[in-house]
Amino acid sequence: MSTPQLRQLPNGGHPVQRKLHGNSTVAPDRTVSTTCPYCGVGCNLQLHIKDELIYKVTSDFEHPVNQGNLCVKGRFGYDFIYSNKRVTTPLIRKQAQTPGARTQAIDRSEWREVSWDEALDYTADRLVEIYKRDGEHAMAVYCCAKATNEDNYLLQKIYRALFRTNNVDHCTRLCHAGSVTALLKSINSAAMSNTAAEVIDSDCFIITGSNPSENHPIIGLQMKAAVEKYGSKLIVIDPRKIEMSDFAALWLPLKPGTNVPVFNAMAHVIVNEGLVNREFVEARTTGYADYVKTLDKFTPGYAEEISGVDRNLIIEAARMYARARRGMIFWGMGISQLSHGTASSLGLIHLAFLTGHVGRKATGLNPLRGQNNVQGASDMGAMPFFYPGYQLVDDEKNAQNWEQLWNVEPGGLNRKRGLTTTEILTHAHPGGVRALHIMGENPMMSEPNLNETREHMQQLEFIVAQDLFVNESGAFADVFLPATSWAEKDGTITNTDRRVQRVRQAIAPRGQSRPDWEILCDLAQRIEARLGRPNSAHWNYNSPAEIMAEFGKLDTNYAGVTYGRIERHGLQTPVPHATHPGTPFLFANEFPSGRGKFIPVDYVPIMEPPDEEYPFILTTGRVLEHWHGGSMTRNSALNEIYPAPVVEVNPVDAAWANFTDGQPVRVSSRRGSVVLRMHVTEKARAGVLFMAMHFAEAAANLLTNDALDPQAKIPEYKACAVKIEPAAEQDLPHPDVLTKRGRW
Amino acid sequence: MPDTVSLHIDGQPITVPAGTTLLNAASLAGTTVPTICYHQHCTANALCRLCVVEVEGARVLAPACVATVAEGMRVHTRNERVERSRRTILELLHSATDVSEAPEIQQQLDDYHADLERFDDCEHREPEIIDDNPMFIRDYSKCILCWRCVQVCAADAQFTYAINFSGRGFETSISTFFEQSLTESSCVFCGQCVGVCPTGALKPKREWLLEQGQAPAEVLAATRGPGKKQRDRK
Numbered sequence: 014m015s016t017p018q019l020r021q022l023p024n025g026g027h028p029v030q031r032k033l034h035g036n037s038t039v040a041p042d043r044t045v046s047t048t049c050p051y052c053g054v055g056c057n058l059q060l061h062i063k064d065e066l067i068y069k070v071t072s073d074f075e076h077p078v079n080q081g082n083l084c085v086k087g088r089f090g091y092d093f094i095y096s097n098k099r100v101t102t103p104l105i106r107k108q109a110q111t112p113g114a115r116t117q118a119i120d121r122s123e124w125r126e127v128s129w130d131e132a133l134d135y136t137a138d139r140l141v142e143i144y145k146r147d148g149e150h151a152m153a154v155y156c157c158a159k160a161t162n163e164d165n166y167l168l169q170k171i172y173r174a175l176f177r178t179n180n181v182d183h184c185t186r187l188c189h190a191g192s193v194t195a196l197l198k199s200i201n202s203a204a205m206s207n208t209a210a211e212v213i214d215s216d217c218f219i220i221t222g223s224n225p226s227e228n229h230p231i232i233g234l235q236m237k238a239a240v241e242k243y244g245s246k247l248i249v250i251d252p253r254k255i256e257m258s259d260f261a262a263l264w265l266p267l268k269p270g271t272n273v274p275v276f277n278a279m280a281h282v283i284v285n286e287g288l289v290n291r292e293f294v295e296a297r298t299t300g301y302a303d304y305v306k307t308l309d310k311f312t313p314g315y316a317e318e319i320s321g322v323d324r325n326l327i328i329e330a331a332r333m334y335a336r337a338r339r340g341m342i343f344w345g346m347g348i349s350q351l352s353h354g355t356a357s358s359l360g361l362i363h364l365a366f367l368t369g370h371v372g373r374k375a376t377g378l379n380p381l382r383g384q385n386n387v388q389g390a391s392d393m394g395a396m397p398f399f400y401p402g403y404q405l406v407d408d409e410k411n412a413q414n415w416e417q418l419w420n421v422e423p424g425g426l427n428r429k430r431g432l433t434t435t436e437i438l439t440h441a442h443p444g445g446v447r448a449l450h451i452m453g454e455n456p457m458m459s460e461p462n463l464n465e466t467r468e469h470m471q472q473l474e475f476i477v478a479q480d481l482f483v484n485e486s487g488a489f490a491d492v493f494l495p496a497t498s499w500a501e502k503d504g505t506i507t508n509t510d511r512r513v514q515r516v517r518q519a520i521a522p523r524g525q526s527r528p529d530w531e532i533l534c535d536l537a538q539r540i541e542a543r544l545g546r547p548n549s550a551h552w553n554y555n556s557p558a559e560i561m562a563e564f565g566k567l568d569t570n571y572a573g574v575t576y577g578r579i580e581r582h583g584l585q586t587p588v589p590h591a592t593h594p595g596t597p598f599l600f601a602n603e604f605p606s607g608r609g610k611f612i613p614v615d616y617v618p619i620m621e622p623p624d625e626e627y628p629f630i631l632t633t634g635r636v637l638e639h640w641h642g643g644s645m646t647r648n649s650a651l652n653e654i655y656p657a658p659v660v661e662v663n664p665v666d667a668a669w670a671n672f673t674d675g676q677p678v679r680v681s682s683r684r685g686s687v688v689l690r691m692h693v694t695e696k697a698r699a700g701v702l703f704m705a706m707h708f709a710e711a712a713a714n715l716l717t718n719d720a721l722d723p724q725a726k727i728p729e730y731k732a733c734a735v736k737i738e739p740a741a742e743q744d745l746p747h748p749d750v751l752t753k754r755g756r757w
Numbered sequence: 758m759p760d761t762v763s764l765h766i767d768g769q770p771i772t773v774p775a776g777t778t779l780l781n782a783a784s785l786a787g788t789t790v791p792t793i794c795y796h797q798h799c800t801a802n803a804l805c806r807l808c809v810v811e812v813e814g815a816r817v818l819a820p821a822c823v824a825t826v827a828e829g830m831r832v833h834t835r836n837e838r839v840e841r842s843r844r845t846i847l848e849l850l851h852s853a854t855d856v857s858e859a860p861e862i863q864q865q866l867d868d869y870h871a872d873l874e875r876f877d878d879c880e881h882r883e884p885e886i887i888d889d890n891p892m893f894i895r896d897y898s899k900c901i902l903c904w905r906c907v908q909v910c911a912a913d914a915q916f917t918y919a920i921n922f923s924g925r926g927f928e929t930s931i932s933t934f935f936e937q938s939l940t941e942s943s944c945v946f947c948g949q950c951v952g953v954c955p956t957g958a959l960k961p962k963r964e965w966l967l968e969q970g971q972a973p974a975e976v977l978a979a980t981r982g983p984g985k986k987q988r989d990r991k
Contacts, residue, residue, distance in 0.1 A: 038858055038957070039967045061964075066973035068963040071952055074798050081798055082914050085946040089892045089961070095977050230947065237916040260916075637945060650891040650980045654940060755919075755941040 039063055045519035046073070046581075048506055049087040050159065050499040051640055053382035054078060054209070054231045055508025055583075056087050060500065060519045067091055067500065067519065077210070077582055078512065084230035085638060089650060094498040094523065096648035099481050101524020103132035104493040112443070115471040117488035124483075124493065129525065129535075136492050137539035139475045143448045144176050144544075149427060153180035153437045153446045156395030157453030157529075158384035161504025161516055162571075163560040164529035165386075165393040166401060168452055171537045173394075174419045174550040179406050179431030180446065183395045185387050186434035187459055188346055190725035191354020192380040193391070198355075199362050201606035203403070204388060207341065207377035207598040208510045208585070212239045214375035217337035219330075221250035221361070222272070222347020222731075226257055227637040229381050229509070232343075233257065246337070248330045250275060251347060252632060252698045253661075263330050266698050269632045269732040270351055270619035271320035275327060276360030277614070278316035281308045282331035283367050289335075293369030297609055304363065304611035311616075319616065340370040343379045346634065350730040354722045356614040366609050372600040382509040383641075389507030392570060392586070397431030402568035406430055414567055420548045433726040435460070435719070438469040447474040452529060453496070457485035458642030461728040462684045462719035463712055479532060484644045485709060495526040502528035504557045505579065507586065511596070513574050514583035530557055619732040620720035623700070627682065627734035629666070631702045631716055637756075639707035647707065657750045658708035659692040662737070663699040667691070672739070675751070679740040680704070682733050685715030688744045691737075694757060702735060710746035764830035779810055779821035779832060788834050791843065791865050793850075794903035795822040796953050799913050804904055807846050807865070810834045818842055844869040852876035853927075855899045858957030862901075884930065889938035891980045892946045894965050897930050899958035906931060906950035906959060919944040 041061040049056040056079035061069040070088050074081035093099070104124040110116070118124060127135075143151050154172045156165045169181045185193065193203040209232045212218055218239065226233035233256075239245040240260045249261040250272075258264040267275050283289055284305055294301050313324035334340045342365060348357045362378060370376040382388050394401035404411040412426045419426075432440055438456065440446045460466040470476070470489045478487035479494040487493055501522045507513045522528070537552040554560050558576045565571045573588035584595040623630055638655035639646040646652060660680055662672065672678065674693040679686055680702065689704075689711040697703050704713040718733040742748045763772045766779075766786040773782045778801070783790045794805040803820035810821045813831040818839065833839065847862065848871045856862045866873065887895040902922075910920050919942045923932035933942040951959045966976040 039964055063967060064973050066963070066967070066976065068967050068973075068976070069961045081952060082909075082949055083947060083952070085892065085948065088948040088951070089946065092963075092977060092980065095973075230945075234914055234916070241912060241916065653891045653981070654946060753940070755937065755943050756917075756945050 039068065045517050047500070047517045047519060048385070048508075048514040049083070050385055050645070051086045051090070052229055053384060053387060053509035054229050055385060055506065055512055055514055056083055056231055058083070058087060060091075062519060065520045066095075078508065079231045082231055082234055085654075086640065086646065086651065090646055091500065092650055093481070093645045093648040094500055096482070098648055099523065100483055100493060101495050101526045102126045103129055103495060103525065104483075105132060105135060106491050110491055112472050112474045115473065115489055117485070119483070119488050129527070132492055132494060133532075133536050133539055136477050136494070136536060137543055139491070140176070140448055140450075140477075141540060141543040143475060147447055149176055149178040150180070150445070151447040152176040152178045153432065153448065154450040155434065155437070155452060155454045155456070156181060156183040156390050156393075158184050158387035158390045159453050159499075160390070160529050161386065161502070161506055161557065162389040162393050162513070163504045163557040164452070164533065165390045165395045166560060166564050167530055167533040167537070168450070169394045169401075170419065170550065171533060171540065172450070173400075173415075173426060174421055175537065175540050175544060175546070177425065177427045179397050179427050179429060180437055181395060181431055182397050182434040182437065183387075183390050184384065184434065184454055184459060185391050185396065186726060187350075187728065187730075188383050188387065189349050189380050190433075190727035191349030191351065191722055192344065192358045194355045194725040195358035195362060196378065196380070199359060199606070199610045199612055200600070200604040202599065202604065203391065204599070205377070205379045205382070205510050206371060206600055207375070207379055209379065209381075210235050211375040211598070212236050212245065212341055213243045215239060215245045215337070215339045215341045217246045217248065217334050218341040218343060219248045219250060219334060220257055220343050222349075222357075223343055223345025223381055224251070224253070224255045224257070224634060225343065225381065226255065228345065228383070228635050230637065232381065236260070246333055248333060250330070252701050253703060254696045254698070262333065263326055265322045265326050265330060267320040267322045268698070269347075269630050269701060270353075272348060272351070272357040273353065273360050273614055273616045274311060274316040274319045275322060276357070276364060277308060277311035277616070278313045278327045279331035279334070280360075280363055280367055281311045282313060282328050283335045283364070284308060286332065288332065289367050290369030294366065297369075297372070297603070298366050298611060299608045300611035304613050307613035307615070334364065334370070335368045337370070339373065339375040340368060341375060341377055341379060342370070343381055345381050346383070347632075347731055349380070349725070349727055351732065352620045352720045352722050352729040353617045354727045355724045356617065359612050359614045362609070363611060366611060372598075372602075374598055377598060385508065386506035388509060388511060389505070389513070392507060392568070393564065397433055400567075401564050402570055404567075418563070418567055419550045421550060422548060435721060435726055435728060438466060441469045441472040449473050449475070450477045450479070451486055451490070452479045455484045455486045455642035455644060457489070458706070458709060458712060458714065460719070461714055461717040461730055463715045464685050465719060479529065480644070481526075482644045482648065484642060494532055495524065496529045496532060497522045497526045501526065502530075504530070505561060505574075505576075511586045512583040513571070513579055513586060513588075515576070515579055530554070530560060620729055621683070621718050621732070621734045623734045627736045629700060629702050629735050629737060630732050631680065631682065631704060631713075631735040632731050633704050633706050633713040633717060635707065636705045639705065641707065643707040643709060654754065657747060658689045658705060658711045660689055660737070661694050661697040661703040662691050663697040663701070664693050664695065665699045667693045670737070677740040677742055677745050677748075679738045679744070680716065680735050681738070682716040682718070682735045684718070687711035687713075687715055688740045688746070690745065690751070692757065696757075702737065759828075762826045762828050764826050764828070764832060766832045767834055773826055775826070777826050779819060779824045779826060780808055782826050783810070783821060783832070783834050790821045790834050791868070792822060793862060793865075793901065793955065794905065796905050799905050799908045799953060802904055802908075804902065805846065807843055809839060809842055811836055811839050840869060844871050847871045848873070848875045850901055852879040853882050854901050854956070856901065856956060858899060859901075859955055861955065880927070882927075888962070890940055890946065891962060893948060893951050893959055893961050896958050896960065899956045900931060901956055902929060902931070903955060905953040905955070909949040909953055914949045915945070915947055917943055917945055917947070920950070
């Protein structure tokens, strides 16, 4: 980068006065083994603690998930728990909020510190008042893919058993809903089929719409090793020249949103060149004949025209994957976060069906889950269609089972499917959703088209925020319940390859903060008393282990998981009984649906293609150093090494518009505009800009399109039309802060 | 080639799979050979030579971490020649570097009755502490050049290749290319290097500040860095 200098880092790299030999080394008061709070990989962490300060993190070299390796977030990024912006006292808004005129209270002076009793009584009063007046459809809750299985189970139980609503969802809707819908339709299972570490045993693997070396760094390491040490061939199908493409045999740089033609063209090649695994297709799938007919138009030439990928690359990729003995597919948000996310995922599933690369070790369909516990939160029924264990809410038998377990009168539970994350907010109006309980999520950063999200948030009558920080969404709340972080509570989380692992309390709760499960038990008891229900649904748990024992009764995947069995290395679900060793890979004999279904998909262009006014496609994603809405990482030392947002622009586009590296630019879509610095890099494909979603001061989601996939209801984060214009230094939110790193 | 190899370790007959290192063979025979640079999860490079053992008939001592078993070998893991060699290695290490924070080496100095004053007039390596990022510090006066950090940064784990040897002889040290700061290098701050450093040369900054006598609140403020901007919330 040419312009401003790297700002001074702490101590500015200056020499430090050295103590003489014999430094006093620090001996920890204790070390606590736990699981990382960031991504879905689920690395083991050993927290070294002195005077309640976690001063060092190491990891177990024998651990099956990460073999002692960590990334910058896991090893150094835990200090958000000590941030002085963290709120550790219950708060109630001073100014009463009214629907339509709701404001954001960023400043602490707008809040009143209250006791836990007052905060919980107030919350219960308001929730029950709204429920009694407007009924179950007025209630809604966002569960949390960062919280434990036990926390999520309890929260959905409160809203289902007490408020009789299925308006229960969480951020899985915004990340892998497309994949989950596609997988459920074709094989009736939604998890990663294999263990990520099996990649070293594959002969060929595809990474598409995913940037593992930044977003699943430890799986990224295993993938690099698979290529460099174990001779596996990597095919990267991605519009960005991500780091993994340096390790790839083939890189297919497609235009955002053209997955379906590329995948279908690969299928076309596999079928026409006789590379189909006949045995597998006949024994394990249905619908092949009808599916093959739909492939005729998807010639490699046709795909090249639409996607911009050389047809020979498509042909070569198809052959490489089909001829492998063991082929794996890993995918991420680039597949699912599109208005045709379900179709994109189906395109990939078909490739695995055609080649029989599923149901064996080192093969499979592997949607890399983002959050540390998005798999677990989904398993726990934090979704509008399912009770825990993916049991449909509109199935009478399921409802009766849960009524029995929760001591709810027969017919009491709601049999109607609820609203999804995105729909909950669009239904925020009189007669629709009135009360929203947000545990740990931040829709004001994570929803698409934030200007509209803001209007929806303003329409709500009552908002409860349960979190560590008053973030952009919590600032809209009426009451704030301070929860403990992962380091201050016990529980379990389930990682991307279905491994249920322990989270352990390492330090005392900060201030008055309390573990989510305790907050929820107290709140539930107050709600239940106010509702005057004849039966109690039991809220007097003594420990998270008791909560797990309860859902294990009806969720067969977790039936054999007990705290005693997951002390050290965890267990991979399904674990159907108490001596079952866990399941490293799924579908060895059959799919949960019996046979896998081929479901033909056609090409649908992105909802907002570039035009003369908005000539670029913006695609969004994440960076190594930051996490989602930034509540954690931007309150951490991580922010020091990546302090400001940039927009990545290809050198060709930059030269065409006479832009220079580091220059401030304004990026605008039809929905909003932001100012930030540009970073000229080959990583971006020509015609495509990239922005990370973490930075509130230039929030990528002000620009993104809220068009939804019709089946999965997932928004099209990965492609919208934007324009880019020069801006002045003083238009930048923080002109003096510059991100400059050698790792680019 | 046969699948197994029979040999004698300290007079004890043992049969192990072909290709086993002498270090692992000794371990199977119930004998511990001391190591410094060796780490189970890193490629062994036989750099420190502390693990040398005597193989009868061989001209020089063999580094057990990389030397593999051969049929009929007679190995001595701790005889006088081996002891003298290990003791000298430890004394030399101690003479040039600060090994005070390496508990394993402290134990070995004791076990081998090292004469801590033997090379007392030697020059001590005392480069300045490098504190160029909020994550960890690099105090190469404690570095024994075991190469673990270089290995995990490269093909043993991270494939990032941010650090390597620089300089020659006594001036050898671990460095980024052209001695750039870590933020300017290709470093991704995964800290794999910190995780395998045996001597405290690489240390989380928070731990280091605690050692300097700072209170937890000061430690956190220091690693948060100066000039932190409030997030702009509109």
